[in-house]
Amino acid sequence: MADIRCLICNRMNDASSPRCWYCRSPLPGYKEPPAPDEPGEGEIPEPEPLAEISGRVEPTEESGESWEGEAPEWLARIRMLKEQDEQKTRETSGLDTEDSGLPEWIINLRAAEPPVMAEKTAEEALLEDSDAKATTPADTYADSRFEETGGRASGEFTGEPVEGETTSPAANKPFETAELRDGQPAHPIFEDDLPEWLSADAGMVETHSSQKDQTARPFISKEENKLADGVLPAWLKAIRPLDAVSPATPDALYSPGEEGEGILAGISGTLRSQRLEDREVKMPSRPHELVVTPMQQKNAELLYRLSNPDIEETSPVAITKKSRPQRKTLKIFAAVILFLAVLLPYGFRSLPVIIPVLFPKEVVDTLGVIEGIPAGKPVLIAAQFEGGLAGELTLSSEPVFQHLVSHGVPLALMSTNASGYAILEEQLRRASAGVSGYLFSERVVNLGYLPGGTIGLISLVGDIRAALPYSTALEPAWETTPIAGARTLADFAAILLLTDNPEIVRAWVEQTGRIEKPPILLGVVSAQAAPLAQPYYDSGQVQGLVAGSSGALAYQMIRQVPGKASTTFASYQFALFIAALLIFLGGVVSLVTTTGAAAHKKGRG
Amino acid sequence: MSFNTEVIWVVISFILTLVVFSFLLGDIPFFRFVSAVLIGMTAGYMTIVIIYQVLIARLAVPLLQGSRVALIPLLLSGMLLMKLSPRLSRLGNPSMALLVGVGAAVAVGGAVLGTLFGQVKGALVFVDLARAQKGPTSLLLLVEGIFFLLGTLATLFYFHFSARKVKGKEPQAHWSIRLLSSVGRVFIAITLGAVFAGVITAGLTALVERADFLLGTLLFWVR
Numbered sequence: 001m002a003d004i005r006c007l008i009c010n011r012m013n014d015a016s017s018p019r020c021w022y023c024r025s026p027l028p029g030y031k032e033p034p035a036p037d038e039p040g041e042g043e044i045p046e047p048e049p050l051a052e053i054s055g056r057v058e059p060t061e062e063s064g065e066s067w068e069g070e071a072p073e074w075l076a077r078i079r080m081l082k083e084q085d086e087q088k089t090r091e092t093s094g095l096d097t098e099d100s101g102l103p104e105w106i107i108n109l110r111a112a113e114p115p116v117m118a119e120k121t122a123e124e125a126l127l128e129d130s131d132a133k134a135t136t137p138a139d140t141y142a143d144s145r146f147e148e149t150g151g152r153a154s155g156e157f158t159g160e161p162v163e164g165e166t167t168s169p170a171a172n173k174p175f176e177t178a179e180l181r182d183g184q185p186a187h188p189i190f191e192d193d194l195p196e197w198l199s200a201d202a203g204m205v206e207t208h209s210s211q212k213d214q215t216a217r218p219f220i221s222k223e224e225n226k227l228a229d230g231v232l233p234a235w236l237k238a239i240r241p242l243d244a245v246s247p248a249t250p251d252a253l254y255s256p257g258e259e260g261e262g263i264l265a266g267i268s269g270t271l272r273s274q275r276l277e278d279r280e281v282k283m284p285s286r287p288h289e290l291v292v293t294p295m296q297q298k299n300a301e302l303l304y305r306l307s308n309p310d311i312e313e314t315s316p317v318a319i320t321k322k323s324r325p326q327r328k329t330l331k332i333f334a335a336v337i338l339f340l341a342v343l344l345p346y347g348f349r350s351l352p353v354i355i356p357v358l359f360p361k362e363v364v365d366t367l368g369v370i371e372g373i374p375a376g377k378p379v380l381i382a383a384q385f386e387g388g389l390a391g392e393l394t395l396s397s398e399p400v401f402q403h404l405v406s407h408g409v410p411l412a413l414m415s416t417n418a419s420g421y422a423i424l425e426e427q428l429r430r431a432s433a434g435v436s437g438y439l440f441s442e443r444v445v446n447l448g449y450l451p452g453g454t455i456g457l458i459s460l461v462g463d464i465r466a467a468l469p470y471s472t473a474l475e476p477a478w479e480t481t482p483i484a485g486a487r488t489l490a491d492f493a494a495i496l497l498l499t500d501n502p503e504i505v506r507a508w509v510e511q512t513g514r515i516e517k518p519p520i521l522l523g524v525v526s527a528q529a530a531p532l533a534q535p536y537y538d539s540g541q542v543q544g545l546v547a548g549s550s551g552a553l554a555y556q557m558i559r560q561v562p563g564k565a566s567t568t569f570a571s572y573q574f575a576l577f578i579a580a581l582l583i584f585l586g587g588v589v590s591l592v593t594t595t596g597a598a599a600h601k602k603g604r605g
Numbered sequence: 606m607s608f609n610t611e612v613i614w615v616v617i618s619f620i621l622t623l624v625v626f627s628f629l630l631g632d633i634p635f636f637r638f639v640s641a642v643l644i645g646m647t648a649g650y651m652t653i654v655i656i657y658q659v660l661i662a663r664l665a666v667p668l669l670q671g672s673r674v675a676l677i678p679l680l681l682s683g684m685l686l687m688k689l690s691p692r693l694s695r696l697g698n699p700s701m702a703l704l705v706g707v708g709a710a711v712a713v714g715g716a717v718l719g720t721l722f723g724q725v726k727g728a729l730v731f732v733d734l735a736r737a738q739k740g741p742t743s744l745l746l747l748v749e750g751i752f753f754l755l756g757t758l759a760t761l762f763y764f765h766f767s768a769r770k771v772k773g774k775e776p777q778a779h780w781s782i783r784l785l786s787s788v789g790r791v792f793i794a795i796t797l798g799a800v801f802a803g804v805i806t807a808g809l810t811a812l813v814e815r816a817d818f819l820l821g822t823l824l825f826w827v828r
Contacts, residue, residue, distance in 0.1 A: 328631070335629050338809075342816045387647075391814035392807050418654045419647070449658040454711050455704075470662045500807070510719025511711075527806035531799040539727020541719075548803075549810045564817070571813045579805055 004029060334582055341578035345570035353570045359554045362537045366522050366544030367558055369494060370403050377493035378410040378483050380519075381428070382508070383420035385500040389526050390423045394430075396548055397498055397524045398563050399555040401431035405438045409493070410482035414447040414468060416456060416504070421449045421472075424498065445480045446472040457511040464489050494520040494543075502532035509541045520544075524551075619822050622815055728757050756792045763789030 003012040004027045006020035013021050020027055292300070345351050373379065385393055404411060405428075413428065415421035425446055432438050447468040450456045459467040465487065471477040478484065486492060489512065497508055505523055512518045520543045525533050527548030536542040546555055549572050552565035624639045664682075667675035681700045688697035731750030762785035768776035778786070 332629050335626075338812065339816070342813055343820065346820060389807060389811060392810040395810060395814055418651045421654065421658075422650065448662070449654055451655075451659050451663075453708075454715070455707055458711050470666070472658070474657070474662060474666075506720060507715070509723065510715030513719045513723065514715075526803075527810060528800065528803040531796065531803050535724060535727065539723050539730065541723050541727070548806055549813070564814075568813050568817050571816065572810060575809050575813060576806065579809060583805075 337578060337582065338575055341575040342571045345574050349570075351570060351574065353573055356550070356554060356557070359558055360545075360547075360551065362534075362545035362547075363551050363554045364558065365537075366400065366546050367403070367555060369520055369522055369544050370400070370407060370409075373407065373409055373493040375408070376410065376485075378412055378486055378491075379404060379494050379496055380412050380414065380489070380492045381424065381496045381498065382414050382416065383424040383498040384416040384504045385420050385423075385498065385526070386417075387419045387423070389500040389528075390419075390427075392526055392548065393498060393500065393524065394423075394427050395565050395568065396526070396546055396552045397427060398431050399552050399559065399561065399565065400496065400522075400524055400546055401428055402435065402561065402563065403555070403559060404496075405432040405435045405443075408438065408443070411444045412447055412477075412483045412486075412492075413444065414450055416450050416453065418449060420498070421446075442481055445477055445482045447477050448472045454507050454511065457507060461489055461511050461515055488515075490515060490517045490519055492519045494522055497521065497523045497525070499523070500526035500529055502529040505529065505533045505536055505542065509536050513541065522546075615822055619819060622819060728753060755788070759785045759789035760792050761789070762786050763793060 004015050004017070005012055006023060006025055007028055008025040009020060009023040011020065011022050013027055015029075017027060019025060345353075411428070413424050415424055425444075428444065429440060432440055432444075448471065450460060450468060452459065456467065465478050468477060471480065478486070489495075495508070495512065497505060499505060502525070505525065508521060512521060521541065522544040523533060523537075523542050524546045525548075527550075530545070530547035530551075533542070533545060533547070537545045546552060549565055549569065552563070553569050556563045556566050621639055621642075624635045627633055628636045664675060664679060668679070681703065685697045685700040687693040687695075688701070731753040732747070733750070762782055765778070765782055765786065768778045770776050777783075
């Protein structure tokens, strides 16, 4: 449907509208739809006022007279003054009105307008429009004038206030504020009905229709024509269909010239396809929410605090500023107590010590296996432990080493980690220092470090000579006296494991179980590995086990040979008792305070 | 000379032990110094061990002796080193695949044959009636065996998470499974408690050993 430009405000209106959408002025060329009982469209005479304001029809003198005759006296006076003004303006301005093609009165209006106003940008006009919300002050003013003139607004309307009427500065502005200046065709439906965020992109749709008006408004630059970007919330930006699908600017969609290549080569004005690599695809966000129960949350917090003891408290049970020094004091207090518990038995030999009278079966079995080792048959001692637990393993292994040395068993040492390799030989040297007649260099060979972890064990089980060919002195190990006769792992009387990790026990059990006649497997393990190594002893896969200081003490007591385990046992037992007491008291205090706090909270609630 | 060296090491050990205990006062510079010394020495020591025990003993010496088999680990090691370069890292994939594949096969095979079968067999030993009838405490052994079997089964049932769908209700396991699962929970708690006790015991033993060393050193100097 064709649009009609309002002669008053110069905005585009729908052809079917009788009046301007904005200024309520009658539109030129409007034809009333044919009534059922009236003649056809062509036969309807144009209403007189409309014919007068129409740009196409020159108002006749008669029509002007008849119009003037109907006007009230005050309006006639205004018109007379207006005519005088126009006459003066025409004389002084000397504007060439013939080239414009616009009615003379509009040219006069423009001439009367201050030049600054004419240069106002479209942005300012838009701001003014937005200030005035749906209707501009000029529109309001036009409405009021239209009503005052009895609905007979004419083309001679100048915007001058009526006598006695106060005018706001905005109302004093000429009518060509918004649309005449920005030159945009009016699309009331797009601008008013669409939401604000979408109206910015509606320009894309309007671009094509507005192109034909570009020539009529050369003074509006593209920059001015741009609407200011709105600040949208992130979620709205994400779901904006036009942005998400086509981030390109509307102008960029059109090819300015002819297509140079492809199937559309030589065709101009084609829609430009978007390059896939430039397309910004926003993936739909699918937020996943982890639903946990309060108990699970609490457990997770506890676990996190256990694994990160130094972190600050973040739970609702917040610790006050005092708590950190308190905690430190408590830590030092517990340490001092433990130190005292360890050192006290050295000063007070009369402190009661509970000596075990029943010896663990696994310790007895270990002793029995070592006792039964045939003379000259070597034992392989394999170690893997961390340096931190070397002290405990030194205590635990001492009686077993002493037993082996005193029995004159040839020994081959090896390790599956570097620290074990370093410490093991030293431990054995110390253990054998008190045994006379045992030549360390002749009875012991250090095979060194076996790399590869479990895979290394496989190679050891398969071919021990190839797996550990040299001693730590880089001499052919299998030519040395202690293990000269051994060819496979089965040639060893036993394998003694020295470890702080039950996984190492498992690995050895699994790999040595592959051979047809596996050697006897014994273990000297740390107390922390004992509970998980015990099942392998119970199942018969490990034939003997000495666990921790208590195991070593039992071994020494059976052999009735004193050692470090027996001299430090009093300290060990007393410290263990104090540690258990501290844990128990801590638990009780924690229980009482927690229960008290809960009861207090409940009472408050 | 030997005496002097030993004394020096004892003094160094004594001081370092005391400084390690200074962690009670917080992460102070002394403790950080000792940590740095420990890490540096470990790294240096590891390097020496690997050079002497691995590279020389297992690669260089066989190569110098004319072993062609030693070329295979040399080639695979060289390819593994390519992992350092982003451009050539793909060349290291065969070595990595060999390591992972062999490691997985060894672990799975060992676990099935060594641990699974071995532990099942070990659990059956406790309910071996022939073994129980031999001794005077046969009834006690039988009770012990049943207790072990119950503990094993209950622990296994604790890790049974399947549940039956009931219309209009939340899915729930059978009551017998839930009962066994609860019993298994008790056994697991006891096991974890034993492990925790073991960790404390190991720590205390290490403390006792260090205290014994400090006291012995002090007494030696006093005398």
